[in-house]
Amino acid sequence: MIRTALLSKWHVHAQEYAEEAIHNEHxxxxxxxxxxxxxxQAWAHELGLLFEEELDNIIRNPEIDAVIVASPTSMHTEIITKAAKHGKHVFTEKVLAETVSDAAAILQGxxxxxxxLMVSLPRLTADYYLYTQQVVDxxxxxxxxxxxxxxAHNGSVPTEQHPNGWLPQHFYDKELCGGGAFIDLGAHPIYLTNRLxxxxxAVxxxxxxxxxxxxxxxxxxxxxxQSGALGILETGFVSSGSPFQLEVYGTEGTLMIEDGTIRLKSVKLDEGWHTPSEDELPETAPSAMMQWVSEIKTGIKPDISYQDAxxxxLINDAARRSNEEGRRIEI
Structure with a gap:
């Protein structure tokens, strides 16, 4: 059994991670x-767990094997580095760190x-991504x-019910988050497009x-x-009704995904658009947390890698610098 502590309920996905952990038999x-x-204290009471006020008491506790980190992004480097130093396995919310130097230091530790270590990059386990990778390969x-x-979504759009939008207000705290829509929601286009x-x-x-x-x-x-391809990454908190879209264009075909609709056209297939049947779609891969648990127990490397994290x-850091400096950033 992997004895695990929850570190912070700051992120909107913290509760989801807690619930998945509760339902994981390991x-x-x-x-x-x-x-x-x-x-x-309120979260610990709700879950029937012990609350610990001092982070170091969690990190140094020999009876705790692992931690799930959903803290402010600004705290990732300190928390994950300390946890690793004291032999704790780490599951963490994206992004790994604010800067590429911090990410490198974390991975070295x-x-x-x-x-x-597992960073939650959930769309890498989705059937539509696995199908896209298959088509490209x-x-x-x-x-x-x-x-x-x-x-993109409309989390920052004011409404009568939510005058400041429905996102938690701390999502706009630059010191805590390291950024806004791009560092958070934009992570999904970044890691998907990186893979493809x-x-x-350059960025x-x-x-x-x-x-x-x-x-x-x-x-x-x-x-x-380096291949000559271009990636166009779009995100935001100000788009109502915006679908998830993934489009891949090549010299011999086009793949278009909009929410649950997948269409493929290729000179190597019959003329016209092809919509894959359920049988043609790969099975959804195990979740990030399941892959993390599996590696801890068996040593089998997960599909979501340190390189992904x-x-x-790296892309997030370069994009931030590009915006701040008003120029193209070469990697």
Whole structure:
């Protein structure tokens, strides 16, 4: 049994991780820590767990095997590095860190101490992504020229019920988050497009503050790949009704995904659009948490890799610099 502590309920996905851990037969939740004492005490009471006010008491407790981190992004480097140093396996919310140097330091600590780290990148386990990767690997699109991915919602749009939007207000705290829409929701287009595009050459970005928050609520980045392909990454908190979109264009075909609809056209297939049947779609891969548990117990490497986590931070860091400095950032 993997005895596990929950570290912070700051992120909106914290409760989901707790519930998945509760339902995993190999995980036993034991403690809660939170940088906000009252929030942590309430969460511990709700889950029937012990509350620990001091983070170091969790980190140094030999009876705790692992931690689930949903703290402010600004605390990731300190928490994950300490946890690894004391032999704790780590499951963490995206992104790994704010800067590429911090991400590298975290991964070095993880490797040095022989613990297992998993960053939650859930769309890498989805059937539509696995199908897309399969189509690309089979060469049905020829040479990839453009990848466009959009993930956006209306979390910052004011309504009568939510005058400041439905996202927690701390999502606009630059010091805690390290950014806004791009570092959070934009992570999904980043890691999906990274997988499909290959080695990165340069990044150019533009971040917008539609509702005058401290951080961006609408953003786009153009990623140039060594292959010559272009990635167009779109995200934001100000789009009502925006579908998830993943489009891959190549010299011999096009793949278009909009929410649950998948369409493929290729010169190597019959004329017209092809919609894959359920039988043609790969099975959804095990969740990030299931892959993490499996590696801890068996040593089998997960599909979601340290390279995925590192490249996510690298693109995010380069996009932030590009926006701040008003220029193209070469990697």
């Amino acid at each position: 995980i036993m939740l034991t403690h809660v820590w939170d940088e906000q004492k009252e929030r942590g 993880v490797e040095k101490n022989g613990v297992k 089979q060469g049905l699109l020829g040479r990839i020229t453009t990848i466009r991915c959009r993930v 595009g290959g080695e990165v050459k 150019t970005s533009r971040f917008i503050q539609t509702f005058n928050h401290e951080v961006d609520d609408n953003a786009v980045a153009i990623v140039e790949y 590192y490249m996510l931070t």
